[in-house]
Amino acid sequence: MTRSSHATTRDMAAALKRQAVRAGTSTPAVRGSDWAGAVVTVVHTDGTVDAGDLERVRCMDTYSQPAVGDLIYVTRSSSGNWLAWGRPATAGQTWTVLPVAAGFQNPGHGWTASYLREGARVWLRGRIGATTGTIADGATIATLPAGIRPGVAVSWAVTRDASATPATIRLEITAAGVLRTFQSTALPAWVGLDGITYTI
Numbered sequence: 001m002t003r004s005s006h007a008t009t010r011d012m013a014a015a016l017k018r019q020a021v022r023a024g025t026s027t028p029a030v031r032g033s034d035w036a037g038a039v040v041t042v043v044h045t046d047g048t049v050d051a052g053d054l055e056r057v058r059c060m061d062t063y064s065q066p067a068v069g070d071l072i073y074v075t076r077s078s079s080g081n082w083l084a085w086g087r088p089a090t091a092g093q094t095w096t097v098l099p100v101a102a103g104f105q106n107p108g109h110g111w112t113a114s115y116l117r118e119g120a121r122v123w124l125r126g127r128i129g130a131t132t133g134t135i136a137d138g139a140t141i142a143t144l145p146a147g148i149r150p151g152v153a154v155s156w157a158v159t160r161d162a163s164a165t166p167a168t169i170r171l172e173i174t175a176a177g178v179l180r181t182f183q184s185t186a187l188p189a190w191v192g193l194d195g196i197t198y199t200i
Contacts, residue, residue, distance in 0.1 A: 035075040037088075040068055049084055057082040065119040065199060087119065095125070098193075100142045103131050107190040115148055122148045123197045128179075129190030137184050141191070144177030150198045151175055159192035171196070 038051035043066045048056040057074055059066055063086030066072075073085045095114040106112050107129030116123040128141045135141065155172040164186035171181050171191060181191055 035073055035085075038072060038074050040066055040070040040072060043068060051084065054082055057084045059084045060086065062086045063119075065121050067120045067200075070119055098124070098126070098142055098144070100128050101140050104128050104135075104141050105131050110192060111194070113142065113193055115144070117148055117200075120199045121197060122150075122200060124193040125196075126194070127190050127192050134187035134189050135181055135183075135191065136187065137182055138180055140178050140180045142179040144173065144179065146177070148200060149173075149175065149177035150200055154198055156196055158196065159194070160188035161190050163189065173198075 038054060040049045040051045042050035044050075044056065047059050049059060049066050049072075051057055051072060051074060054074065058081075060083055063072065063084050066084070070087055072087055074082050075085060076082050095111075095116050098113040098115050100113055105128075107127055110127035111125045113126035113128050114124075116125075129135070150173055153172060153174050155170055157168045158171045160167050160169045160183075164183075169181055169183045169188055169191055171179065171193075173179055181188065
């Protein structure tokens with residue numbers, strides 16, 4: 001039994017249509033602009049990132065602190081050029097509790113010591129106090145996890161209990177992520193981390 005020329009023509013037209021759809025799907029000039037989600041695998045020093053199968057994607061101002069592992073949105077023009085818009089917004093910020101050193105705890109007020117990472121930026125908040133007595137000069141009160149250490153030593157003037165005036169103290173984070181305080185007299189009972197931020 002032979003197929004009619006009409007059926008053969010119809011099948012060939014359907015096959016050509018499917019092939020055209022596949023070609024258009026993979027050709028930006030035909031498909032037009034598009035967007036997708038991708039995970040950053042490499043951060044380059046020239047303002048570009050590699051994400052998934054994409055290489056050298058230019059970062060927008062909205063994504064100025066890229067980091068490996070970020071889930072980002074990228075968009076492609078009809079000419080085939082890609083741009084990284086940045087990370088998607090979340091319903092709320094997720095803070096991670098910062099483990100404190102032995103002999104320290106939350107003093108019973110303020111946030112529990114914790115951190116938030118947003119790309120290459122890290123935020124700290126909370127209060128850390130001595131379990132008993134005061135915090136010794138140069139005491140290590142916590143050690144940051146490896147993924148959020150600043151890489152160089154940084155320091156701030158932070159709040160403390162009001163037993164001294166002004167009620168501030170020097171807090172330092174070393175390149176190894178060690179948090180320690182410095183106050184030689186009128187030792188503090190607790191120190192605050194609120195407002196500390198740095199890039200990694």
